[in-house]
Amino acid sequence: MPPAIETERLVKEYGDLRALDEVSLRVEDGEFFGLLGPNGAGKTTFISILVGLVRLSGGSARVFGHDVVDDYREARDAIGIAPQEFNVDRFFPIEEVLMHKAGYHGITHDEAKERAHEVLKTVGIYEKREQRFDWLSGGMKRRLLLARALVTDPDLLILDEPTAGVDVELRHDLWEIVSDLNANGTTVLLTTHYIEEAERLCDRVAILDHGEVVTVESPEDLMDRGTDTIYVTLEADLDAPPALDGYAIDAWIDAGRLAVQVDDGGAVAPRLLRDLSDGGHEVVDLEIARTSLEDIFVDLTERSGGIS
Ligand SMILES: Nc1ncnc2c1ncn2[C@@H]1O[C@H](COP(=O)(O)OP(=O)(O)OP(=O)(O)O)[C@@H](O)[C@H]1O
Numbered sequence: 001m002p003p004a005i006e007t008e009r010l011v012k013e014y015g016d017l018r019a020l021d022e023v024s025l026r027v028e029d030g031e032f033f034g035l036l037g038p039n040g041a042g043k044t045t046f047i048s049i050l051v052g053l054v055r056l057s058g059g060s061a062r063v064f065g066h067d068v069v070d071d072y073r074e075a076r077d078a079i080g081i082a083p084q085e086f087n088v089d090r091f092f093p094i095e096e097v098l099m100h101k102a103g104y105h106g107i108t109h110d111e112a113k114e115r116a117h118e119v120l121k122t123v124g125i126y127e128k129r130e131q132r133f134d135w136l137s138g139g140m141k142r143r144l145l146l147a148r149a150l151v152t153d154p155d156l157l158i159l160d161e162p163t164a165g166v167d168v169e170l171r172h173d174l175w176e177i178v179s180d181l182n183a184n185g186t187t188v189l190l191t192t193h194y195i196e197e198a199e200r201l202c203d204r205v206a207i208l209d210h211g212e213v214v215t216v217e218s219p220e221d222l223m224d225r226g227t228d229t230i231y232v233t234l235e236a237d238l239d240a241p242p243a244l245d246g247y248a249i250d251a252w253i254d255a256g257r258l259a260v261q262v263d264d265g266g267a268v269a270p271r272l273l274r275d276l277s278d279g280g281h282e283v284v285d286l287e288i289a290r291t292s293l294e295d296i297f298v299d300l301t302e303r304s305g306g307i308s
């Protein structure tokens with residue numbers, strides 16, 4: 001089986017702007033792959049080339065071995081995409097929107113209706129099937145985009161920031177649905193700004209910055225790159241942080257609390273508490289702030305010499 005996605009030195013230029021700068025990526029069949037990066041990194045551009053919405057300027061891209069330019073139809077038929085922006089026919093009942101989509105991919109009328117109902121149930125908006133897109137709530141619109149991506153039963157599911165601005169319940173629903181699909185063999189390409197989403201779902205992630213691949217690794221390794229900050233509230237306020245041996249990268253007083261920057265907050269916290277207690281400080285409260293994706297982006301792009 002060829003890889004689900006394989007790009008070689010993929011380039012996209014918009015005038016003087018290089019939105020993709022020789023991106024070579026390989027996503028294996030069955031993988032759950034994350035594409036991360038700051039705004040404007042080129043994530044949506046990359047995806048749009050795979051589905052033929054944007055024409056590449058150089059290099060090549062294949063989906064399950066089908067070249068996205070020369071074998072456009074085969075490549076496109078393998079993909080279901082839930083785009084970042086809503087682009088749905090607003091005047092038809094959503095059930096028909098899904099049937100049109102299936103029809104476009106060569107699925108017969110009766111089967112299309114069956115598939116439409118099935119995916120509307122999967123995403124939990126079956127009872128809204130006769131309503132127009134306009135009449136759905138924001139969260140239901142996200143659900144519909146996923147349903148539309150699934151109606152053709154794609155081998156590669158592409159989700160471009162599917163949980164941007166949705167509530168916690170929908171986020172967890174979406175996670176469960178796509179995890180199940182992936183467990184049943186669907187390859188998933190996901191873009192996200194939420195580190196917990198990448199950690200929870202992805203086997204590997206690529207970080208894109210200014211159109212270049214900065215790194216490809218597991219979300220766990222990515223998290224290990226960042227630092228955590230442990231905030232400790234003490235019974236008696238300190239004027240300056242106490243001396244902490246070895247594990248503290250930095251320590252300071254933040255709004256009356258002791259802040260200690262460390263590599264791994266969970267692992268270090270017990271030792272920090274012991275040290276504080278040994279030093280005669282009584283601990284009232286403790287909070288561990290984990291590295292954010294933004295911190296990691298900044299760290300990685302500084303290291304790679306990019307400008308942020
Ligand atoms: N049609 C276009 N014409 C000109 N420039 C474009 C076009 N589409 C995208 N760009 C530019 O290409 C770059 C990459 O944009 P892209 O939408 O791929 O980023 P992204 O990583 O998806 O960002 P976000 O996280 O904000 O969605 C940006 O600088 C953007 O302004």
Ligand SMILES: [Mg+2]
Pocket residue numbers: 043044045084160
């Ligand atoms: Mg985007």
